[in-house]
Structures are given as C-alpha cells and as structure tokens.
Amino acid sequence: MVLKKFTWPAELTLSLIGGKWKGLILHHLLAGESKRFGELKKLSQGISAKILAKHLKELEFDGLITRMVTGTDKPRIVYAPTERSRTLAPVLSAIRQWGQEHLDTYGDDAARAGSREEGWRPLPEGSVREPSPRSIPRDASAKPAPENPGSLTALTASPAGAQSGPYGRSIPDIALVS
Numbered sequence: 001m002v003l004k005k006f007t008w009p010a011e012l013t014l015s016l017i018g019g020k021w022k023g024l025i026l027h028h029l030l031a032g033e034s035k036r037f038g039e040l041k042k043l044s045q046g047i048s049a050k051i052l053a054k055h056l057k058e059l060e061f062d063g064l065i066t067r068m069v070t071g072t073d074k075p076r077i078v079y080a081p082t083e084r085s086r087t088l089a090p091v092l093s094a095i096r097q098w099g100q101e102h103l104d105t106y107g108d109d110a111a112r113a114g115s116r117e118e119g120w121r122p123l124p125e126g127s128v129r130e131p132s133p134r135s136i137p138r139d140a141s142a143k144p145a146p147e148n149p150g151s152l153t154a155l156t157a158s159p160a161g162a163q164s165g166p167y168g169r170s171i172p173d174i175a176l177v178s
Contacts, residue, residue, distance in 0.1 A: 013091065016062050021047050021055050023092055026081065029065060030089050034080035064088070 006012045017023045021044060028043045029035060035043070041052055056079060059065045064085040070076045 013088075016064065017088060017092070019055075021051060022059060023095065025052070025055055025059065026064065026085055026088060027092050027096070029079060029081045030086065030092070034068065034078040036076065036078050040079065059085075 004015075006015075017026060024044050025040060028040060037049075037052065037056070040056075041047065041049060044052065056065065056067070060067050060079075063082055065079050066082055068078050068080060070078060
C-alpha cells in the first residue's frame with residue numbers, strides 16, 4: 001500500500017469523501033440500515049451504475065463501508081457503514097447544513113440568474129468564445145524553475161523541442177534536470 005503524504009489534515013478527509021457522490025453515498029448509509037446496490041442507486045439520483053460501483057469499491061478499500069454477502073440460496077450483497085465512517089457523520093452534517101444555508105446563493109437557479117444579471121448571454125451559433133486567462137497554459141520557459149537544494153530533480157520545459165499538438169498548440173518537450 002502506498003501512503004500519500006498530506007500537507008493539510010482536511011486534505012485527507014476530502015480525498016476520502018470528496019467528489020460529487022461519495023458524501024451522498026455515505027449520507028444514505030449513515031441515515032439508516034445497510035442498503036443494497038439498487039437502493040443506493042435509487043437514492044442517489046443521477047449516478048450511473050458504473051460510477052456507483054467504483055465509489056463503493058473505493059469506500060470499501062478506504063475502510064469507510066463494509067460489503068457483506070448474506071443468504072445462501074440467493075446471495076444478497078449489502079453495504080453498511082463502518083465505525084470509522086460513523087465518525088464522519090458530524091462532518092457530513094456540517095457540509096449539508098452549510099449547503100442548505102447557501103443554496104440560494106450558489107444553487108443552479110441562482111447561478112443562472114446571477115450570470116444573466118451580470119450581462120452573460122449565450123453565444124450565437126457558430127461563434128467561438130475567447131478562452132479565459134486561467135485556461136491558457138503558461139509558457140514554462142518564462143519563469144525559471146525554483147532552485148531547491150534538497151531536491152535531486154526538477155522539471156523544465158525546452159522550447160526548442162516544442163512539437164505541434166492537437167488544435168495547433170505547441171507542446172514543449174519536458175526534460176528531467178538533475
């Protein structure tokens with residue numbers, strides 16, 4: 001097992017329950033008794049079977065849920081929260097409460113209304129929107145890589161070996177420097 005080093009304790013929590021569905025899956029399991037796959041799928045509207053299965057495997061691997069096979073003639077697979085996941089109940093409750101309090105500000109309807117008030121309009125068909133400055137990749141050669149005496153290697157871009165990539169963008173070669 002490869003252990004990841006976290007620089008902030010909340011990073012660990014977010015890596016375990018982050019994303020769109022894991023918190024919701026845990027919420028449903030913590031709210032009642034153990035549940036079958038189909039029950040979780042119905043409760044988590046919009047999730048695909050593939051994604052649900054993937055998240056259940058990850059939650060089981062992380063020790064937050066258990067997968068139990070019951071019955072002998074016709075096996076039933078049920079998922080239940082572990083004691084470790086029960087310690088996340090106050091965290092999930094706080095996240096839910098914050099979301100409930102700010103739903104009017106950040107919800108889909110509020111976001112659409114706010115963007116229209118600020119002058120956002122859909123582009124006419126066939127038009128192209130200019131990319132935002134955040135989405136444009138920075139030239140890696142513009143800033144030298146910071147020197148770190150404790151580091152053995154650093155990544156740097158070599159503009160001389162740049163290749164043309166999809167959509168006509170140049171892709172710099174990446175070289176490993178000791």
